Amino acid sequence: MAAVIGWRKKDFWWQSPVVFLEDPAAAHRLVWDPFTVYSPVKFLLEWQASCAAKVGIFVKGCDSRGINRLLQDKRLERERVVVYGVPCGGKADAEKIRASFPAKGIKDVTLLGEQLVLTVGDREVRVAAEAYLLDKCLTCRHPNPVVYDKLLWEEVLPRQRADESRFARVQAVASLATEERFFYWQRQFERCIRCFACRNTCPACNCRVCIFDQAEPRWLGKANDPADTLNYHIIRAFHVAGRCFECGECERICPAGVPLQELNRKLIKDINEAYGDYEAGLDATDQPPLGTYRGEDPAGFDES
């Protein structure tokens, strides 16, 4: 193994970005804390393209489904990766913590079972973790890695309300009238700055050359036109249809707060209802729903 991919601590308590470590002596720099939320899997693409050696990677439940995503897309050579599975009780939302505690005083945040332990000044504060977890972690159905070579510790129990809350936001939006829905989404998308962070972080968006980056033909206009923004979001969602495994990184990482999961999960819900329950990222060998069919499939349009 020439390197491991994991997380390290940066300057502030809420920063635990992904790190490549090539020196075994530096292993102590690896951390696992409430902020190791960034998905490390897409870094494997770059590693495998540029280096023939094996690499180790630490994955949470969601990240492990990203591994399956890359495997199903034939973008990863499994034998060149050692996967360390890390059962995960959820990651903390720094915004939620900041809203309740004076940010300046916080020195350290750790997760102990269902409790979040904050060191504020010289004081230790213990609070129920659930209120301070990321929204996406509250709807997580697979906190335990689904693919790994070594599991770091015992598996955790999935959150009880994850199933019922999974499509709650989708249903809320879908229940609006057509015009209200349009204005709702218009308000969301008008904040989009088309930084492509959602795409860049998404393990399902793993094309060598993304369609949005091509000049000939140019599928997406470069000007800042609301119609192009809509085009981007429709096609992005379509490209991950049946392939999105709900890690929620797109939405979490969005600097404009566009609720991308509400779009991704709408497609998941529609596909499940029409073509049978399917959860992406659990099996790297099957065929995603848009790559297959059944003769008796229903349609969302007039088939007469």
Next chain:
Amino acid sequence: MKRIGVFICWCGSNIAGTVDIDKVAAAAGTMNGVVYVDQNKYTCSEIGQAMIKDAIKEYKLDRVVIAACSPRMHENTFRKTVESAGLNPYYLEIANIREQCSWVHKDKEAGTAKAISLIRTAVAKAAMNEALFAVEMPITRRALVIGGGIAGIQAALDIADTGFEVDLVEREPSLGGRMAQLDKTFPTLDCSACILTPKMVDVAQHEKIRLFTYAEVEKVEGYLGNFTVTIRHRARSVDLQKCTGCGECLAKCPAKVASEFEEGLVQRRAIYTPFPQAVPNKPAIDRAHCRFFTTGKCKVCQKVCPADAIDYEMEDRLLTNGYGAIVVATGFDTHKLNDYGEYAYGKHPDVLTSLEFERLLNASGPTGGKILRPSDGKAPKTVAFIQCVGSRDKAKGNSYCAKICCMYTAKHAILLSEKVPGSKAFVFYIDVRTAGKDYEEFYTRAYEECGASYIKGNVSKVFPEGEKLLVRGVDVLSGALVELLVDMVVLAVSVDARADAKELAKKLAVTVNEHKFFTEAHPKLRPVDTQTAGIFLAGVCQGPKDIPETVAQASAAAVKVAAIFSKQSLLSNPTVAEVEQKLCSGDMSCMAVCPYGAISEQVVEERRGREMVTRKIARVNVALCQGCGACTVACRPGAINLKGFTNQQILAEVDAICL
């Protein structure tokens, strides 16, 4: 910049009548890249084509747009035109301003505006057209004929006589089909078996024909020139090599079942040859009814067989062969009479279908060719024939005319008068249709010489009245209610497509119409072709027809096959998918949706920085690709594109059409 020429066709008044050609020409002249615009009364005429060729040379045109009829009509014609002027044929683009404009829009202003828009779109696409080239593909010079009735027999013989190999597949134990069931044939009254049997024997003995009876097509893959077909050779349980056809087993078999060949009028054994002149004249065991296969005990046939030909262990075999072309000749089913309770069919033994009556006429049939009532074995003195049972009946049956019933009913009336002296035929009809050589004369003979009474009108009910049948109907010419007491009723049942026609159509990737008859490529000009190149139709599987038409169509199909086999090689379709290496991620989403298995993985070497590396990407087999383009949408980065319908071309069309 491209040099595009636009040629606008008037199509006489077909286009010029509702489209202002001058206005269209003026607008075309302003379009991007257009350097030359011309109009012609008939662009497809020799003069019209010559004008295009001249203009290409004179104005150095490198792309051509023809605004005329549908590309489905003349695209090939005009491709040849531009090719003969030295351009690649795929530099041509057609704007369909007839079928999709002048013929459907009466308002001249709107029609003109739409014609301009369609031409602008074609110009935008043409500007992006690239030279495309066909590749030569080898041909497997062996034909497959599906169905061993007269259509399949004729097609097989004609193909074989041109010197090419043929495999004929028949699912029954014998050749013969429907024609073998018939007694005499109209309008000549020659004996059906007498003209059919020699052809059946010819098939069996032809050195170029391999005959597979008791076999069915299981799977079809490939394309024109190179089909791969898996045939299920059903377990006949009789070894054809050993069997001498002596018939010992047929007499001794204890299990009896209604004979399909005799339309259920008599029983056959579980081990059976369908009829005496069967080819091959060797039996098969119907396992669904065989006592050994149903109860595990019996084996009488094995005991009596002197040749040791009975093999209960035999299993279905799936054999795969290559073929260059396929003729489909699967025939028809007679219409089921479940919805015609008023005619008492199935309730009274003397109400027969026309095909059952045919068996009564036949010398090798259940009555030895005597017309006798199934109820009491007496010859009927009066017979009512009811036509159009299940035909021309939108409410309960087929909306179409079954075409043969008028003529065979006339035949039945004539034969009745010959076989039962002093008898009388009554024919209830909607119309009598006798289009065909000598047909009208034949029909005339039925009522003039043979005394048949033709009554125009429907029969509302048939019910038993003592030993006889009471037929109640209306004579619409006089308006009178008609009640006839007859000895027998014959129902002229309609012709249906085979119940499983759709399943076969799916295997072959051909289409069926709403009545499940196979669809021809063009109703007038390509009546023998299907939409799938290399697959042809013969006989009633394409639509109701009589024997002469069936034979003619079968011979036509044979010529089509021979024409393919006579070529040195075939040219592939150049509008196939193509992979752009730098865009392909190698995730093979394309491969999953390709119906032809035309996409596979390949390893390519490419430069990365200062070194060469290898990776896997998709590869298209141009011989297998049929150009559907399903892969292009499965491919997220658009790395796989369809030549002739590229992403660039279609986006350019979209942009232009929305202007």
Next chain:
Amino acid sequence: MPVVNERFEPLIVAFCCNWCSYAGADLAGISRMSYASNVRIIRVPCSSRVNPGFIIRAFQRGADGVLVAGCHPGDCHYHSGNFFTRRRLTVLKQMIEYLGIEPQRFQVRWISGSEGAKFAMVMNSVAEEIRLLGPNRKLRDVR
């Protein structure tokens, strides 16, 4: 003087598969069945060739409605193309409706080569539905 509103004439882009729906359009023409002139056809080999990107692009460039027409399921000239179309465009259609686009704006229909009358009828009904909706403002380029 009273202002007379000109009747809104929508632009409808129809992607038609060559083997069925385009042939159906030709048959409507051969049979002289008149239908709304608002419809402009782009010929594609198969409905499975229609990339959602084409559909969105048409809306961006000002189409008021988009129709994709293909062979009936099971009748695809290419065996299975329209089965993929059915899944893909069901997903796309439900998504854009969820984004607040009127369902009538984007339609998918199966029209065979023998259904000239159906082709004309569908074109008329689509044109009428879009006419009632008014111009596409939601998906159109504004710059």
